[in-house]
Amino acid sequence: MRFTLFSNNYLKYTPNLPKMADISVKAGQVKKSSTLALTSLAKGMIKEGRDVVLFGAGEPDFEPPREFDDSFYSALKEGKTKYTPVAGIAELRKAIADYSSEKRGTNLFRENVIVTPGAKYSLFLSMMAVLNRGDEIIIPRPYWVSYAEQAKLADAAPVIADSSEDFEIRADLIESKLTQRTRAILINSPNNPSGQVLKRNEARKIADMAIENDIWIISDEVYEPFVYEGKHSSFLSLGDDIKSRTIVINGFSKSLAITGLRIGYAIAPENVIDAMSGMQGHTVSNVCSALQYAALDVLNKSLLDSFSAGMRRVFNKRRMMMYSSLKKIEGVNVYLPMGAFYMFPDVSSFYSEKINGSFELSELLLNKAGVAVIPGAGFGADNNIRLSYACSDETIEKGMERLAEFFSGQGG
Ligand SMILES: Cc1ncc(COP(=O)(O)O)c(C=O)c1O
Helix, strand or coil: CCCCCCCHHHCCCCCCCCHHHCCCHHHHHCCCCHHHHHHHHHHHHHHCCCCCEECCCCCCCCCCCHHHHHHHHHHHHCCCCCCCCCCCCHHHHHHHHHHHHHHHCCCCCHHHEEEECCHHHHHHHHHHHHCCCCCEEEEECCCCCHHHHHHHHCCCEEEEECCCCCCCCCHHHHHCCCCCCEEEEEEECCCCCCCCCCCHHHHHHHHHHHHHHCCEEEEECCCCCCECCCCCCCHHHCCHHHHCCEEEEEECCCCCCCCCCCCEEEECCHHHHHHHHHHHHHHCCCCCHHHHHHHHHHHHCCCHHHHHHHHHHHHHHHHHHHHHHHHHCCCCECCCCCECCEECCECHHHCCCCCCCHHHHHHHHHHHHCEECEEHHHHCCCCEEEEECCCCHHHHHHHHHHHHHHHHHHCC
């Protein structure tokens, strides 16, 4: 049996339903997430007994700290199971504000924080809060799959900016996309899928551009704990002039290895947080109550940084393992990423009439080599594929052997 996911129609899905059952134009425009779809397809193959190496995962393969589990169960036992304030319990909002103030060398207050079900919902609410119909939001390539879809749901137009050859985010390339309609710039560093980390001087130039042109910065910093070389530059650490027009998105999915539990947050000026709370109140009400208490406990016990530092050390070793194996494969062009937990090699030398881009190559890899990767096309970079090294050393070794064999058979 052949598993098919990556037909071209997949990304160009247009509903063709009988009149009575028509869905809205807005819903019909949304592309499904290629990362989630690929991972569930590959997991389905494993369930059927196929031997598949998973390099698709966008989540740490660690258990959360034991103290987190304990606090979560305790909260349930203590009956902390009722609705909470929409923007989050006051103690958690304050703890996040204090933690971020200290880390960024700035002053933040409870009123600057909203706790949402995952960072993804913070992102969505932030776009809904600051974008108007017809506004443009500049998003550097390669971009995480949900940004453009969320912008469209907010009735705005995503405008894609190029990055350098190795996917470094550059202010001048963003500036070339500015128009009268630009209302926001979305920056994701450390970046998914490229693994690149925004340089501080580029961050400052982007901040100046935002100030001069009266533009919002939405800065997605969820991979912040995973920087192996250089330093993470949060827009919150750049000074008060940019803080007043910055929305930082962060969360606990990656930093506490709890992707399935759904808790993230945004930090922004109070009026933006108010607007986001208004919309959260009418859509999801609040994040799971017990989960908020467990996250609070982790912050109060100062466990967050030490826990993520442990993961970072392991990821760094795997990063070097995967990089050195990929580098040896002729025709695969890979740079060493500075952060996150992904490699994003260029595999376009293997494209041909038979392999017409990253979707077809990924499909072949899955079916012929039993290796699940994510096609770069969904991230706006069809020459590339994304491999996650959030998996065991053995998985990396096995997968790299299979890739080497597969590619040597293709001829670069
Ligand atoms: C760049 C980026 N931003 C945001 C998210 C969403 O994180 P969460 O699980 O907290 O919603 C992800 C998840 O993969 C991501 O890769």
